[in-house]
Amino acid sequence: MHKQLQLLRDLQELDTERKTVETERQVGLKEQQALNAELERLQKMVDSLAGEISVLEGEKSELVSAMALEQGNVERSEGRLPQIKTQKEYVAVLKEVDTAKKLSKDLQAGIDAKDEILQSLTADKDEKDGELAANAEQAEARCAEVDASMVAVNKKLVEMDRQRAAQLEELPKKLRKRYELLMSRRAGVAIVEARNGACLGCHMQLPPQMFNSLFVLNEIQSCPHCSRLLFATAPD
Numbered sequence: 403m404h405k406q407l408q409l410l411r412d413l414q415e416l417d418t419e420r421k422t423v424e425t426e427r428q429v430g431l432k433e434q435q436a437l438n439a440e441l442e443r444l445q446k447m448v449d450s451l452a453g454e455i456s457v458l459e460g461e462k463s464e465l466v467s468a469m470a471l472e473q474g475n476v477e478r479s480e481g482r483l484p485q486i487k488t489q490k491e492y493v494a495v496l497k498e499v500d501t502a503k504k505l506s507k508d509l510q511a512g513i514d515a516k517d518e519i520l521q522s523l524t525a526d527k528d529e530k531d532g533e534l535a536a537n538a539e540q541a542e543a544r545c546a547e548v549d550a551s552m553v554a555v556n557k558k559l560v561e562m563d564r565q566r567a568a569q570l571e572e573l574p575k576k577l578r579k580r581y582e583l584l585m586s587r588r589a590g591v592a593i594v595e596a597r598n599g600a601c602l603g604c605h606m607q608l609p610p611q612m613f614n615s616l617f618v619l620n621e622i623q624s625c626p627h628c629s630r631l632l633f634a635t636a637p638d
């Protein structure tokens with residue numbers, strides 16, 4: 403019986419350590435996820451700015467084409483002026499030139515406005531690009547560090563699982579099941595010490611006779627309050 407109790411205690415110790423290692427692994431994974439999420443956020447901002455810039459450039463190029471057309475109209479009309487014979491026709495062509503020039507001027511104002519927005523968006527994108535590059539470099543380095551520690555952590559977990567399976571194998575099937583059930587139902591603590599008459603799992607007082615019987619070690623007992631398996635260490 404003493405041997406089984408010792409096995410259970412060893413198993414509990416291993417499982418508690420395994421939980422710590424598993425938490426370490428989860429922390430590492432979460433950190434990597436957070437780093438990647440931040441990079442994704444920056445990349446989305448850069449992409450969205452690039453999209454806006456591309457739309458504006460398309461609009462600007464339409465304005466530039468329209469202006470080239472108007473300038474062509476101005477030149478063509480002005481070219482006709484020397485050949486004009488009548489005053490009426492002359493005035494009409496001058497009016498055409500005037501209208502085309504005015505349109506050109508409006509178009510140029512439109513192009514200038516687009517240029518101004520483009521300039522500010524490009525500056526914004528350049529800044530985000532820089533931020534992204536710097537963050538990506540840092541995140542990559544940190545992810546590599548975490549990856550390296552994950553290798554060690556995973557190796558440790560595999561070794562622990564192997565050890566755990568071997569330890570479980572040594573327990574009678576019934577006790578093994580009881581242990582596993584308690585592990586899942588009692589927050590990963592299946593066997594606890596009873597000290598000063600109380601269960602250290604739930605901190606409830608045990609019946610005195612039961613507490614005293616724990617030192618005799620003739621059978622493995624459970625806390626009547628939390629059902630955890632109990633062991634007692636004789637005071638020094």
Ligand SMILES: [Zn+2]
Nearest residue numbers: 601604625628
């Ligand atoms: Zn208890």
